[in-house]
Amino acid sequence: MSRTRTPVGRQVESGVIDLGDHQFESGKRIPNLEVAYEAYGEFTGQNAVLVCHGLTGSQHVAGYGDESGVSGQARAWWSDIVGPGKAIDTNEYYVVCVNVPGSCYGTSGPASEGPDGEPWGTDFPPVTVADWTRAQRRLLDSLGVGRLHAVVGGSVGGMNALDWAVRYPDDVARLVVVASAARLDPQCLGLDAVARRAITTDPNWNGGDYYGDDHPNPEQGLGLARQLGHLMYLSKDSMDRKFGRRSAGRGGRGDAYPADPAAVFFPYREVESYLDYQAEKFTDRFDANSYLYLTRAMDDFDLAEGYESDAAALAAFEGEALLVSFTGDWHFTTDQSESLAGAFRRVGIPVAHHVVESDHGHDAFLVEPEKVGPPLADFVAEGVAGRAVTDTATDGGEPDTDTDFAPVHSSLFSR
Structure with missing residues (x-):
């Protein structure tokens, strides 16, 4: 104790x-x-x-x-x-x-x-x-x-x-x-299932064995799962007020989520920037396996x-x-x-x-x-x-x- x-x-x-x-x-x-x-x-x-x-x-x-x-x-x-x-x-x-x-x-x-x-x-x-x-x-x-x-x-x-x-x-x-x-x-069950698959299909997840200095964390999969979660937490009205269709530049953030070459022609929108930022913050503080475990507990209830x-x-x-x-x-x-x-x-x-x-x-x-x-x-x-x-x-x-x-x-x- x-x-x-x-x-x-x-x-x-x-x-x-x-x-x-x-x-x-x-x-x-x-x-x-x-x-x-x-x-x-x-x-x-x-x-x-x-x-x-x-x-x-x-x-x-x-x-x-x-x-x-x-x-x-x-x-x-x-x-x-x-x-x-x-x-x-x-x-x-x-x-x-x-x-x-x-x-x-x-x-x-x-x-x-x-x-x-x-x-x-x-x-x-x-x-x-x-x-x-x-x-x-x-x-x-x-x-x-x-x-x-x-x-x-x-x-x-x-x-x-x-x-x-x-x-x-x-x-x-x-x-x-x-x-x-x-x-x-069922809609929320389906969205949670997709979020978990984003984690488990990240090669760095490695069957859940990614701990230690020799193993990179499945940050991309966990980040995508969190982005999906954010979209579930917000309403259409709040997203329209917060982001609209406003552009935050072009090309996207190539570091975390690489864009295809044609993406440089199109705007990188504020809503994308927000989701990328949230994913980056979340992967710094949360464990990917825990996200799998806790969402399954919620789905099961x-x-x-x-x-x-x-x-x-x-x-x-x-x-x-x-x-x-x-x-x-x-x-x-x-x-x-x-x-x-x-x-x-x-x-x-x-x-x-x-x-x-x-x-x-x-x-x-x-x-x-x-x-x-x-x-x-x-x-x-x-x-x-x-x-x-x-x-x-x-x-x-x-x-x-x-x-x-x-x-x-x-x-x-x-x-």
């Missing part, structure tokens, strides 16, 4: 805990599962809030993680929401964020050391969202945290939060699912697996739920959130579905904190009775919509 106090004002505790022998949902075991976490605020016994990160996020939900060299989305990725006096107020709540198994920010995954002293690579066991939840439960047990005041998650972190309601229904009082769904639709329906899966949960969706998000749509809200209602669980009018796409849950913060803060404090929470369960009709447009923000994916 390793815990350190750091100078970051909002960050109370950062560490890696060895949970020992761990069996994954696949049936495979590893002798020592190490889990990295950060915690903020003071634990009083009943004020713990677990925040579940997105696909390539980290445990640094409100801290900067300077000691681990992380950058981009992995650094303080929701610091507009988590912190003193913010929506999840660290003056009031003890907030814990855990890096999930299979990732590459301190928790055991393909890039971490295996029993032979070498990186696991693709010998690391397959991971599922259930594996994330079980590892979080074990980590919280080691911190002395039992029942949680709330579990909050965005994107695939929302799936992680839903799994808590199914797997540990007595351990959660309030559940917040932001920009997420009960499962991915199905709330109703093992049950007759989503409602049946949620039936044992006795808390309250808030769903937040965004009109411009085609990755996880408002219709998917409303369907999920219906599942909660069918088993009598108090639920609110708060719909935000936004043209930022899936990115909105990160870049419009002034829209996410009020309903989230009120729900965590007061449940569905919160004044900023839109509760469609009261009339059974269409969800009300927050129609105030937020000012334009730069996407966190572009930082």
